[in-house]
Amino acid sequence: MTRHKLVLIGAGSTVFTQRLVADIILAGEEDQWELALVDIDPVTLDAVDKLVAKMLVAKGANIPVTSTTDRREVLKGADFVVTTIAVGGRPGWQQDIEIPRKYGLFQPVGDTALAGGISRAMRMIPPMIDIANDIAELCPDAFFFNYSNPMTAICRAIRKQTGVPVIGLCHGVHHVEGVIARFLEVEEGSISSFGVGLNHLTFLTRLSYKGANAIPMLHEKLDSQKPMLEDELAKKTEWANIVTGRAPRYWDDPFSWGMFDRYSVFPCAMDRHAVEFYPERFPGGAYCGHRLGKEAFPIDARIALGDTWYADMLEIANSSEPLPKEYYENVPGESEQLLEIMHSLQRDERAVFSVNVPNDGQADYLPKDAIIECNAAAVGGGFAPLVADKLPPALVAKLQSKISAIEITVDAALSGSRDLMVEALLADGGVTNPDLAVNLSKDLLDAHRQHLPQFA
Numbered sequence: 504m505t506r507h508k509l510v511l512i513g514a515g516s517t518v519f520t521q522r523l524v525a526d527i528i529l530a531g532e533e534d535q536w537e538l539a540l541v542d543i544d545p546v547t548l549d550a551v552d553k554l555v556a557k558m559l560v561a562k563g564a565n566i567p568v569t570s571t572t573d574r575r576e577v578l579k580g581a582d583f584v585v586t587t588i589a590v591g592g593r594p595g596w597q598q599d600i601e602i603p604r605k606y607g608l609f610q611p612v613g614d615t616a617l618a619g620g621i622s623r624a625m626r627m628i629p630p631m632i633d634i635a636n637d638i639a640e641l642c643p644d645a646f647f648f649n650y651s652n653p654m655t656a657i658c659r660a661i662r663k664q665t666g667v668p669v670i671g672l673c674h675g676v677h678h679v680e681g682v683i684a685r686f687l688e689v690e691e692g693s694i695s696s697f698g699v700g701l702n703h704l705t706f707l708t709r710l711s712y713k714g715a716n717a718i719p720m721l722h723e724k725l726d727s728q729k730p731m732l733e734d735e736l737a738k739k740t741e742w743a744n745i746v747t748g749r750a751p752r753y754w755d756d757p758f759s760w761g762m763f764d765r766y767s768v769f770p771c772a773m774d775r776h777a778v779e780f781y782p783e784r785f786p787g788g789a790y791c792g793h794r795l796g797k798e799a800f801p802i803d804a805r806i807a808l809g810d811t812w813y814a815d816m817l818e819i820a821n822s823s824e825p826l827p828k829e830y831y832e833n834v835p836g837e838s839e840q841l842l843e844i845m846h847s848l849q850r851d852e853r854a855v856f857s858v859n860v861p862n863d864g865q866a867d868y869l870p871k872d873a874i875i876e877c878n879a880a881a882v883g884g885g886f887a888p889l890v891a892d893k894l895p896p897a898l899v900a901k902l903q904s905k906i907s908a909i910e911i912t913v914d915a916a917l918s919g920s921r922d923l924m925v926e927a928l929l930a931d932g933g934v935t936n937p938d939l940a941v942n943l944s945k946d947l948l949d950a951h952r953q954h955l956p957q958f959a
Contacts, residue, residue: 506537506567507849510581510645512574512634513588514540515547517812519650520587524558524566525831526842533564539577540570547813548572550820557819561826574634578641583845586634587650590626590954593809598950599623600802606943608933609788611744611800614652615703616779616905617933621912622947624656625924626954628916631657635667646848646885648672648841653912654702658859658874660913670886671859671874673702675772677840682773683710686751687720696771697878699866699891700898701905702859703776705876707769708892718767725764728753736791742799744775757791758784766895775800780905782933847881855880855889866891868899873906904932919957921948 514520542548552570599619613619647669658671684694697709710717735754746755753760756774763769770777788795796802847854855878862873865888879886908930915923928940
Protein backbone atom coordinates (compact mmCIF):
# COMPACT_ATOMS: atom_id res chain seq x y z
CA MET A 504 0.00 0.00 0.00
CA THR A 505 1.30 3.47 -0.90
CA ARG A 506 1.92 5.62 2.14
CA HIS A 507 0.66 9.20 2.32
CA LYS A 508 3.27 11.72 3.41
CA LEU A 509 2.17 14.11 6.13
CA VAL A 510 4.44 17.01 7.10
CA LEU A 511 3.82 18.75 10.44
CA ILE A 512 5.47 22.18 10.63
CA GLY A 513 5.52 23.33 14.23
CA ALA A 514 5.54 19.73 15.45
CA GLY A 515 6.61 20.91 18.91
CA SER A 516 3.03 21.96 19.64
CA THR A 517 2.28 20.64 23.12
CA VAL A 518 -0.98 18.97 22.10
CA PHE A 519 -1.50 18.70 18.37
CA THR A 520 1.22 16.25 17.27
CA GLN A 521 0.52 13.81 20.09
CA ARG A 522 -3.21 13.80 19.39
CA LEU A 523 -2.78 13.32 15.64
CA VAL A 524 -0.29 10.48 16.00
CA ALA A 525 -2.59 8.84 18.55
CA ASP A 526 -5.53 9.17 16.16
CA ILE A 527 -3.60 7.48 13.34
CA ILE A 528 -2.38 4.65 15.55
CA LEU A 529 -5.74 4.03 17.24
CA ALA A 530 -7.44 4.01 13.83
CA GLY A 531 -5.14 1.17 12.79
CA GLU A 532 -3.71 3.17 9.91
CA GLU A 533 0.01 3.01 10.65
CA ASP A 534 0.63 1.29 7.29
CA GLN A 535 -0.95 4.20 5.38
CA TRP A 536 1.21 7.09 6.56
CA GLU A 537 4.71 8.45 6.82
CA LEU A 538 5.37 11.45 9.03
CA ALA A 539 7.81 14.34 8.84
CA LEU A 540 8.18 16.41 12.00
CA VAL A 541 9.52 19.94 11.59
CA ASP A 542 10.37 22.40 14.34
CA ILE A 543 12.96 25.18 14.44
CA ASP A 544 13.82 24.44 18.11
CA PRO A 545 16.19 21.44 18.20
CA VAL A 546 15.45 20.67 21.86
CA THR A 547 11.71 20.60 21.29
CA LEU A 548 12.09 18.62 18.08
CA ASP A 549 14.24 16.01 19.81
CA ALA A 550 11.63 15.62 22.54
CA VAL A 551 8.76 15.26 20.06
CA ASP A 552 10.73 12.73 18.03
CA LYS A 553 11.38 10.64 21.16
CA LEU A 554 7.77 10.93 22.30
CA VAL A 555 6.38 9.82 18.94
CA ALA A 556 8.80 6.89 18.94
CA LYS A 557 7.52 5.86 22.38
CA MET A 558 3.93 6.16 21.18
CA LEU A 559 4.66 3.82 18.28
CA VAL A 560 6.44 1.27 20.49
CA ALA A 561 3.60 1.30 23.02
CA LYS A 562 1.12 0.13 20.39
CA GLY A 563 3.50 -1.88 18.23
CA ALA A 564 2.91 0.48 15.32
CA ASN A 565 5.32 1.02 12.44
CA ILE A 566 5.20 4.49 10.91
CA PRO A 567 8.29 5.94 9.19
CA VAL A 568 9.15 9.22 10.93
CA THR A 569 11.64 11.88 9.85
CA SER A 570 12.52 14.82 12.09
CA THR A 571 14.27 17.98 10.91
CA THR A 572 14.67 21.67 11.61
CA ASP A 573 14.68 22.35 7.84
CA ARG A 574 11.25 21.96 6.29
CA ARG A 575 12.61 22.05 2.74
CA GLU A 576 14.28 18.68 3.38
CA VAL A 577 10.91 16.96 3.75
CA LEU A 578 8.35 18.97 1.78
CA LYS A 579 9.08 17.33 -1.56
CA GLY A 580 6.50 14.65 -2.22
CA ALA A 581 4.23 15.69 0.63
CA ASP A 582 0.54 14.88 0.28
CA PHE A 583 -0.52 16.94 3.28
CA VAL A 584 1.20 19.84 5.04
CA VAL A 585 -0.02 21.14 8.41
CA THR A 586 1.18 24.29 10.17
CA THR A 587 0.82 24.82 13.92
CA ILE A 588 3.61 27.35 14.43
CA ALA A 589 3.57 30.14 17.01
CA VAL A 590 6.24 32.77 16.35
CA GLY A 591 7.48 34.10 19.68
CA GLY A 592 5.88 31.22 21.54
CA ARG A 593 4.14 31.67 24.85
CA PRO A 594 6.40 34.58 25.93
CA GLY A 595 5.29 36.49 22.84
CA TRP A 596 1.66 35.66 23.58
CA GLN A 597 2.10 36.95 27.13
CA GLN A 598 3.45 40.27 25.81
CA ASP A 599 0.48 40.58 23.47
CA ILE A 600 -1.69 40.46 26.58
CA GLU A 601 0.38 42.51 29.02
CA ILE A 602 1.38 45.47 26.85
CA PRO A 603 -2.21 46.47 25.92
CA ARG A 604 -3.15 46.24 29.62
CA LYS A 605 -0.89 49.24 30.26
CA TYR A 606 -3.29 51.20 28.04
CA GLY A 607 -6.44 49.90 29.75
CA LEU A 608 -7.09 47.22 27.12
CA PHE A 609 -7.95 43.76 28.47
CA GLN A 610 -8.39 40.56 26.46
CA PRO A 611 -9.28 37.01 27.50
CA VAL A 612 -7.43 35.33 24.58
CA GLY A 613 -5.47 37.80 22.45
CA ASP A 614 -4.65 35.51 19.52
CA THR A 615 -7.28 36.62 17.00
CA ALA A 616 -8.68 40.13 17.35
CA LEU A 617 -7.97 43.47 19.05
CA ALA A 618 -4.41 44.57 19.88
CA GLY A 619 -3.18 41.10 20.82
CA GLY A 620 -4.42 39.47 17.65
CA ILE A 621 -3.08 42.29 15.45
CA SER A 622 0.32 42.12 17.15
CA ARG A 623 0.43 38.37 16.65
CA ALA A 624 -0.44 38.79 12.96
CA MET A 625 2.56 41.08 12.43
CA ARG A 626 5.02 38.34 13.40
CA MET A 627 3.05 35.32 12.13
CA ILE A 628 2.28 36.37 8.57
CA PRO A 629 5.80 36.75 7.06
CA PRO A 630 7.05 33.26 8.06
CA MET A 631 3.74 31.75 6.96
CA ILE A 632 4.25 33.38 3.57
CA ASP A 633 7.71 31.77 3.42
CA ILE A 634 6.21 28.36 4.19
CA ALA A 635 3.56 28.84 1.50
CA ASN A 636 6.23 29.74 -1.06
CA ASP A 637 8.16 26.56 -0.22
CA ILE A 638 5.00 24.50 -0.62
CA ALA A 639 4.32 26.11 -4.00
CA GLU A 640 7.84 25.18 -5.11
CA LEU A 641 8.30 21.72 -3.59
CA CYS A 642 4.84 20.13 -3.24
CA PRO A 643 2.32 22.26 -5.16
CA ASP A 644 -0.30 19.49 -5.20
CA ALA A 645 -0.28 18.95 -1.44
CA PHE A 646 -3.24 19.92 0.70
CA PHE A 647 -2.08 22.74 2.97
CA PHE A 648 -3.88 23.08 6.32
CA ASN A 649 -3.21 25.87 8.81
CA TYR A 650 -4.15 25.76 12.49
CA SER A 651 -2.08 28.79 13.59
CA ASN A 652 -3.70 32.01 14.77
CA PRO A 653 -4.79 34.61 13.88
CA MET A 654 -6.42 32.17 11.48
CA THR A 655 -8.35 34.57 9.26
CA ALA A 656 -5.50 37.05 8.78
CA ILE A 657 -2.93 34.32 8.07
CA CYS A 658 -5.06 32.53 5.49
CA ARG A 659 -6.02 35.81 3.80
CA ALA A 660 -2.37 36.92 3.64
CA ILE A 661 -1.23 33.61 2.12
CA ARG A 662 -3.99 33.62 -0.49
CA LYS A 663 -3.46 37.29 -1.31
CA GLN A 664 0.34 37.22 -1.50
CA THR A 665 1.06 33.76 -2.95
CA GLY A 666 -2.16 32.29 -4.30
CA VAL A 667 -1.42 29.03 -2.47
CA PRO A 668 -4.81 27.49 -1.55
CA VAL A 669 -4.35 27.16 2.19
CA ILE A 670 -7.29 25.86 4.20
CA GLY A 671 -7.80 27.06 7.76
CA LEU A 672 -8.95 24.46 10.28
CA CYS A 673 -10.03 25.01 13.88
CA HIS A 674 -11.64 22.84 16.54
CA GLY A 675 -13.94 25.69 17.66
CA VAL A 676 -17.20 24.70 15.97
CA HIS A 677 -16.73 21.02 16.81
CA HIS A 678 -15.96 21.99 20.43
CA VAL A 679 -19.06 24.18 20.71
CA GLU A 680 -21.26 21.37 19.40
CA GLY A 681 -20.02 19.45 22.43
CA VAL A 682 -20.71 22.39 24.75
CA ILE A 683 -24.27 22.61 23.44
CA ALA A 684 -24.76 18.87 23.90
CA ARG A 685 -23.64 19.19 27.52
CA PHE A 686 -25.87 22.24 28.00
CA LEU A 687 -28.86 20.18 26.83
CA GLU A 688 -27.57 17.18 28.78
CA VAL A 689 -27.77 14.92 25.75
CA GLU A 690 -25.26 12.46 24.31
CA GLU A 691 -21.87 13.75 23.21
CA GLY A 692 -21.73 13.77 19.41
CA SER A 693 -25.50 14.05 19.00
CA ILE A 694 -25.44 17.78 18.10
CA SER A 695 -24.55 19.01 14.61
CA SER A 696 -24.40 22.56 13.32
CA PHE A 697 -24.38 24.75 10.24
CA GLY A 698 -23.01 28.27 10.22
CA VAL A 699 -21.00 31.09 8.73
CA GLY A 700 -18.74 33.84 10.00
CA LEU A 701 -15.11 34.37 10.92
CA ASN A 702 -12.88 32.04 12.87
CA HIS A 703 -13.81 32.43 16.56
CA LEU A 704 -16.97 34.34 15.55
CA THR A 705 -18.92 31.85 13.47
CA PHE A 706 -22.67 32.26 13.76
CA LEU A 707 -24.36 28.85 14.01
CA THR A 708 -27.64 29.32 12.18
CA ARG A 709 -28.75 25.70 12.45
CA LEU A 710 -28.37 23.31 15.37
CA SER A 711 -29.68 19.76 15.20
CA TYR A 712 -30.10 16.99 17.74
CA LYS A 713 -30.05 13.62 15.99
CA GLY A 714 -31.33 15.35 12.86
CA ALA A 715 -34.15 17.27 14.54
CA ASN A 716 -34.15 21.05 15.02
CA ALA A 717 -32.51 21.69 18.40
CA ILE A 718 -33.14 25.43 18.53
CA PRO A 719 -36.52 25.13 20.31
CA MET A 720 -34.88 22.76 22.81
CA LEU A 721 -32.20 25.35 23.51
CA HIS A 722 -34.72 28.16 24.01
CA GLU A 723 -36.73 26.02 26.40
CA LYS A 724 -33.66 25.18 28.47
CA LEU A 725 -32.49 28.79 28.39
CA ASP A 726 -35.90 30.07 29.50
CA SER A 727 -35.81 27.71 32.49
CA GLN A 728 -32.49 29.25 33.59
CA LYS A 729 -33.36 32.92 33.05
CA PRO A 730 -34.96 33.43 36.48
CA MET A 731 -31.65 32.42 38.11
CA LEU A 732 -29.36 34.39 35.78
CA GLU A 733 -29.06 37.63 37.74
CA ASP A 734 -28.42 35.92 41.08
CA GLU A 735 -25.91 33.48 39.60
CA LEU A 736 -23.99 36.24 37.87
CA ALA A 737 -23.87 38.25 41.09
CA LYS A 738 -22.28 35.26 42.88
CA LYS A 739 -19.60 34.55 40.26
CA THR A 740 -16.05 35.64 40.99
CA GLU A 741 -14.32 33.83 38.13
CA TRP A 742 -15.20 32.42 34.74
CA ALA A 743 -13.40 29.23 33.73
CA ASN A 744 -11.86 29.05 30.26
CA ILE A 745 -13.58 25.70 29.81
CA VAL A 746 -16.41 24.41 32.00
CA THR A 747 -15.72 20.88 33.20
CA GLY A 748 -17.34 18.51 35.66
CA ARG A 749 -20.90 19.72 35.11
CA ALA A 750 -23.31 20.88 32.43
CA PRO A 751 -22.68 24.45 31.17
CA ARG A 752 -25.21 27.10 32.19
CA TYR A 753 -26.49 30.44 30.86
CA TRP A 754 -24.32 32.33 33.38
CA ASP A 755 -21.12 30.64 32.17
CA ASP A 756 -21.35 32.51 28.84
CA PRO A 757 -24.05 35.17 29.27
CA PHE A 758 -23.06 37.20 26.20
CA SER A 759 -23.22 34.26 23.79
CA TRP A 760 -26.43 32.84 25.23
CA GLY A 761 -27.96 36.32 25.30
CA MET A 762 -27.19 36.70 21.61
CA PHE A 763 -28.77 33.31 20.91
CA ASP A 764 -31.82 34.36 22.91
CA ARG A 765 -32.17 37.45 20.72
CA TYR A 766 -31.36 36.06 17.25
CA SER A 767 -31.71 32.25 17.56
CA VAL A 768 -28.16 32.20 16.19
CA PHE A 769 -25.27 31.01 18.37
CA PRO A 770 -21.86 32.77 18.26
CA CYS A 771 -19.03 30.30 18.22
CA ALA A 772 -16.72 29.94 20.14
CA MET A 773 -18.33 31.03 23.44
CA ASP A 774 -17.76 34.26 25.39
CA ARG A 775 -13.97 34.15 25.82
CA HIS A 776 -13.62 34.49 22.04
CA ALA A 777 -16.84 36.28 21.09
CA VAL A 778 -16.35 39.27 23.41
CA GLU A 779 -13.11 40.20 21.61
CA PHE A 780 -15.15 41.02 18.50
CA TYR A 781 -17.39 43.39 20.49
CA PRO A 782 -15.01 45.70 22.42
CA GLU A 783 -17.57 48.52 22.30
CA ARG A 784 -19.77 46.48 24.67
CA PHE A 785 -16.99 45.79 27.19
CA PRO A 786 -15.14 49.10 27.70
CA GLY A 787 -11.94 48.68 29.66
CA GLY A 788 -12.53 44.93 29.65
CA ALA A 789 -15.50 45.27 32.03
CA TYR A 790 -17.53 42.05 31.94
CA CYS A 791 -20.30 41.32 34.44
CA GLY A 792 -18.51 43.33 37.11
CA HIS A 793 -15.14 41.71 36.50
CA ARG A 794 -12.17 42.17 34.16
CA LEU A 795 -11.66 40.20 30.97
CA GLY A 796 -8.49 38.17 30.98
CA LYS A 797 -8.21 38.48 34.76
CA GLU A 798 -11.18 37.12 36.77
CA ALA A 799 -13.17 36.53 33.58
CA PHE A 800 -11.44 33.83 31.52
CA PRO A 801 -7.97 34.29 33.06
CA ILE A 802 -5.53 34.20 30.17
CA ASP A 803 -2.33 34.28 32.24
CA ALA A 804 -3.27 30.94 33.78
CA ARG A 805 -4.05 29.53 30.34
CA ILE A 806 -0.63 30.56 29.00
CA ALA A 807 1.04 29.09 32.09
CA LEU A 808 -0.83 25.83 31.48
CA GLY A 809 0.95 25.60 28.15
CA ASP A 810 4.26 25.73 30.00
CA THR A 811 3.09 22.88 32.23
CA TRP A 812 2.08 20.78 29.23
CA TYR A 813 5.44 21.47 27.59
CA ALA A 814 7.35 20.46 30.72
CA ASP A 815 5.27 17.27 30.96
CA MET A 816 6.02 16.47 27.32
CA LEU A 817 9.78 16.90 27.87
CA GLU A 818 9.69 14.75 31.00
CA ILE A 819 7.83 11.87 29.34
CA ALA A 820 9.91 12.09 26.16
CA ASN A 821 13.28 12.12 27.93
CA SER A 822 12.42 9.56 30.59
CA SER A 823 14.04 6.13 30.30
CA GLU A 824 10.68 4.62 31.19
CA PRO A 825 8.12 3.53 28.60
CA LEU A 826 4.91 5.49 28.18
CA PRO A 827 2.57 5.31 31.17
CA LYS A 828 -0.12 2.67 30.59
CA GLU A 829 -2.85 5.31 30.79
CA TYR A 830 -1.12 7.63 28.28
CA TYR A 831 -3.48 6.98 25.37
CA GLU A 832 -6.48 7.67 27.58
CA ASN A 833 -5.02 11.03 28.62
CA VAL A 834 -3.33 12.34 25.50
CA PRO A 835 -3.86 16.11 25.56
CA GLY A 836 -5.65 17.28 22.46
CA GLU A 837 -8.63 19.09 21.03
CA SER A 838 -10.19 16.68 18.52
CA GLU A 839 -9.18 18.63 15.43
CA GLN A 840 -10.89 16.16 13.02
CA LEU A 841 -7.85 16.22 10.74
CA LEU A 842 -7.79 12.47 10.16
CA GLU A 843 -11.47 12.46 9.18
CA ILE A 844 -10.88 15.41 6.85
CA MET A 845 -7.98 13.69 5.12
CA HIS A 846 -10.04 10.51 4.75
CA SER A 847 -12.85 12.41 3.06
CA LEU A 848 -10.45 14.12 0.65
CA GLN A 849 -8.66 10.87 -0.20
CA ARG A 850 -11.82 8.81 -0.65
CA ASP A 851 -14.19 11.47 -1.99
CA GLU A 852 -16.49 10.79 0.96
CA ARG A 853 -17.98 14.31 0.69
CA ALA A 854 -18.23 14.67 4.45
CA VAL A 855 -18.98 18.20 5.63
CA PHE A 856 -16.68 20.16 7.94
CA SER A 857 -16.29 23.71 9.17
CA VAL A 858 -13.36 25.27 7.27
CA ASN A 859 -11.81 28.68 6.61
CA VAL A 860 -11.83 29.39 2.88
CA PRO A 861 -12.32 32.37 0.54
CA ASN A 862 -15.84 33.62 0.03
CA ASP A 863 -16.65 32.68 -3.54
CA GLY A 864 -20.34 33.45 -3.31
CA GLN A 865 -21.37 31.04 -0.57
CA ALA A 866 -22.17 34.10 1.57
CA ASP A 867 -23.11 36.77 -0.99
CA TYR A 868 -23.68 39.39 1.72
CA LEU A 869 -19.97 39.32 2.69
CA PRO A 870 -17.01 40.62 0.63
CA LYS A 871 -15.79 38.34 -2.14
CA ASP A 872 -12.48 36.59 -1.40
CA ALA A 873 -12.69 37.35 2.32
CA ILE A 874 -11.67 34.31 4.38
CA ILE A 875 -14.80 33.06 6.10
CA GLU A 876 -15.51 30.07 8.30
CA CYS A 877 -18.28 28.05 6.71
CA ASN A 878 -19.41 24.53 5.98
CA ALA A 879 -17.80 22.74 3.05
CA ALA A 880 -17.77 19.20 1.71
CA ALA A 881 -14.35 17.57 1.53
CA VAL A 882 -14.44 16.01 -1.95
CA GLY A 883 -11.82 14.31 -4.08
CA GLY A 884 -10.40 17.51 -5.50
CA GLY A 885 -10.62 19.73 -2.43
CA PHE A 886 -13.39 21.56 -0.62
CA ALA A 887 -16.79 22.51 -2.00
CA PRO A 888 -18.35 25.26 0.18
CA LEU A 889 -22.07 25.02 0.89
CA VAL A 890 -24.34 28.03 0.49
CA ALA A 891 -24.63 29.74 3.86
CA ASP A 892 -27.84 30.84 5.53
CA LYS A 893 -28.74 34.52 5.69
CA LEU A 894 -27.87 36.40 8.86
CA PRO A 895 -29.61 39.27 10.69
CA PRO A 896 -28.33 42.68 9.47
CA ALA A 897 -26.60 43.48 12.77
CA LEU A 898 -24.49 40.31 12.54
CA VAL A 899 -23.63 40.95 8.89
CA ALA A 900 -22.52 44.47 9.79
CA LYS A 901 -20.24 43.12 12.52
CA LEU A 902 -18.62 40.61 10.18
CA GLN A 903 -18.15 43.22 7.45
CA SER A 904 -16.43 45.61 9.83
CA LYS A 905 -14.09 42.91 11.12
CA ILE A 906 -13.23 41.77 7.59
CA SER A 907 -12.22 45.35 6.74
CA ALA A 908 -9.99 45.55 9.83
CA ILE A 909 -8.40 42.20 8.98
CA GLU A 910 -7.60 43.40 5.46
CA ILE A 911 -5.73 46.40 6.89
CA THR A 912 -3.96 44.10 9.35
CA VAL A 913 -2.81 41.86 6.50
CA ASP A 914 -1.52 44.80 4.47
CA ALA A 915 0.35 46.14 7.51
CA ALA A 916 2.03 42.78 8.15
CA LEU A 917 2.97 42.28 4.50
CA SER A 918 4.33 45.78 3.97
CA GLY A 919 5.84 46.49 7.39
CA SER A 920 3.88 49.74 7.58
CA ARG A 921 3.63 51.24 11.06
CA ASP A 922 0.94 53.63 9.83
CA LEU A 923 -1.20 50.73 8.62
CA MET A 924 -0.78 48.92 11.93
CA VAL A 925 -2.14 52.02 13.66
CA GLU A 926 -5.05 52.07 11.23
CA ALA A 927 -5.69 48.38 11.90
CA LEU A 928 -5.88 49.00 15.65
CA LEU A 929 -8.40 51.80 15.10
CA ALA A 930 -10.46 49.90 12.51
CA ASP A 931 -10.66 46.87 14.81
CA GLY A 932 -12.48 49.00 17.37
CA GLY A 933 -10.57 48.17 20.53
CA VAL A 934 -8.69 51.47 20.33
CA THR A 935 -10.53 54.72 19.61
CA ASN A 936 -7.82 57.27 20.41
CA PRO A 937 -5.34 57.77 17.53
CA ASP A 938 -2.52 58.87 19.84
CA LEU A 939 -3.02 55.81 22.00
CA ALA A 940 -2.94 53.62 18.88
CA VAL A 941 0.40 55.14 17.84
CA ASN A 942 1.97 54.56 21.23
CA LEU A 943 0.54 51.07 21.62
CA SER A 944 1.73 49.99 18.18
CA LYS A 945 5.22 51.31 18.95
CA ASP A 946 5.39 49.39 22.20
CA LEU A 947 4.21 46.16 20.57
CA LEU A 948 6.61 46.48 17.64
CA ASP A 949 9.51 47.26 19.96
CA ALA A 950 8.73 44.28 22.19
CA HIS A 951 8.65 41.86 19.26
CA ARG A 952 11.42 43.48 17.22
CA GLN A 953 13.40 40.25 16.80
CA HIS A 954 10.43 38.64 15.02
CA LEU A 955 9.54 41.62 12.81
CA PRO A 956 12.17 42.05 10.08
CA GLN A 957 9.66 43.75 7.78
CA PHE A 958 9.43 46.67 10.26
CA ALA A 959 13.22 47.14 10.59
